[in-house]
Amino acid sequence: MTTTDTSILDIRDLTLSFGSLTAVDRVTLRVDEGARHALIGPNGAGKSTLFGVLAGRLRATSGQIFFNGQDVTALSEAERARNGLVRTFQHSSLFLGMSVLDNVGLAVERSTSQPKRPWPSRRRDRAVTDAAMTHLESVGLLSRPSALCGALSHGERRQVEVAMVLACEPRMVLFDEPTAGMSVAETNRFAEIVESLPRKVTVVVVEHDLDIVFRLAERVSVLAAGKLIADGTPEEIRTNDAVQEAYLGTSSNEALFGAAS
């Protein structure tokens, strides 16, 4: 149980098999505290599955996960979240029958108040509301906090997801394809939110939009068929042959990365 001082997440030989299919194949990876790290790879590479294992939704077949110096491999999803390892979902999963404010309020309440108190308290509940409003403000969703989440557009739901994650007071956030289905303006807004996060919050993002990857990430890891095939700075990844082979087949460097450079 030794980790260097700077790495907050330390994944060792992590494997997840569904029968004969190995979705995550002996992945070893370190993420430094405060890093802006992107995880890319073709469809079906196992990115979301890896996130599921990291967050605790899925149990690793073998290998270990250290978070903040602690072995969290055996901890439940809720315990990991309480330790500050929080994820968003590729397909927005919100409490659709509840208001926007209630959605964020649940997250605020869990991290700062008393989610199991069976009676209301004017002062404490007001504090929860105010904190929830602050988080909604930071994602630009202040206009209708009492609307039902089920009535929101896709992009707005993703913004609620982000507000909820921020309300969990995370040390590390795993964003699973956060900009999928977002408009250009919403994508920009999302990038701004991530850029405005305090540096002590570590960010790992699975993303298909390579503009966003190269805008946000300081380090990029590439996953293909469950295996980690490359890990380095965006510059190194751009020019890495194995990545181009796995990711693009035979297509040219400029076709994919040209726009971002």
Added chain:
Amino acid sequence: MSATNTLSGLTADQPGTTKLFNTGAPRPAFRLFVAVVILLILVALPFFLAPYPLSLAGRALAFGLLVVSVDLLTGVMGMPSLGQVAYFGAGAYTAGLVGIHLSSSGLVQLLIGTLAGAALALLTGAVAVRTAGIVFLMITLAIGELAHIGVDSLSVVGASNGLAGIPPVSVLPGGEPLTVPGYLYWWVLAVFVIGFCAAVILNRSPLGRSMRGVRDGELRLRALGQNTYSVKLIAYTIAGGVAGAAGTAWVAQTQFISPGDLGFDMAAFALLSVVLGGAGSLWGPVIGAGLVIFVRDWLGGYIEGRGTLLLGVVFVIAVYVLPRGVAGIKGRSLRRKSSDS
């Protein structure tokens, strides 16, 4: 529950109408007014009704409180249950035994009966709330049936003959027994109001919001770091306590409790009332409960005891006419408003 914003700059788009708990209360003052009017009508019933209909009203109130406890699980937490009769029975039998052996005080019986319901719910819920959906429904069905069979074979509580000889309740220990039907009804009403208020308070509390979180996305709630098992177990225990209180009210009204009162019929009618009234709203299912008792025991009397058949017809009509139950009538206009904004 409207909370005024204290954050600067936020009030511009949302002038103080932000609700912390969206329980669908557009005008709290209006709601309070309606609640007071209904309460006054309920209080005044003894002046208009003959003893038999009044005792029916008392039973409807006790049954209504049982339905509220079912609704807390079914409507608020999204876990349909057939097991609340077990805790209703625990409250009723405990109150009856306390009445015979210990104290005729309704307050003492209410307290002990509520605790008995909650304690049994805590014990059985520890297993039951690990499941969800149809499995939970089946486990709670088993809990209800076990309670039913249990008292049916227990001779100290009269076995299948039921627990008879329960003296009329008094309010305070050593107080005057409530033998006048109106006073007795008022006591049952008081228990109902206490239980209903407890449910409303719970619904507006952080736990109530966590319960709705379990309903709308238990996995998501867990991903937020919430231990959903404890949320469910606490809620289940409180619902058991509410059912226990309902049982004490039932026994105070009827002075008799038998295994038949916690059979599958009762469990099914309670769940039916929740559906009829509109799951998730607290007042709707109470109206549903009143409707069920009225149709089965009052209207049924006119067609030679075929009340249950009539109830089936009412239920089928209700599903067509009011898919969201009685509470859905108000919801329609609300939804229209929210889609406008």
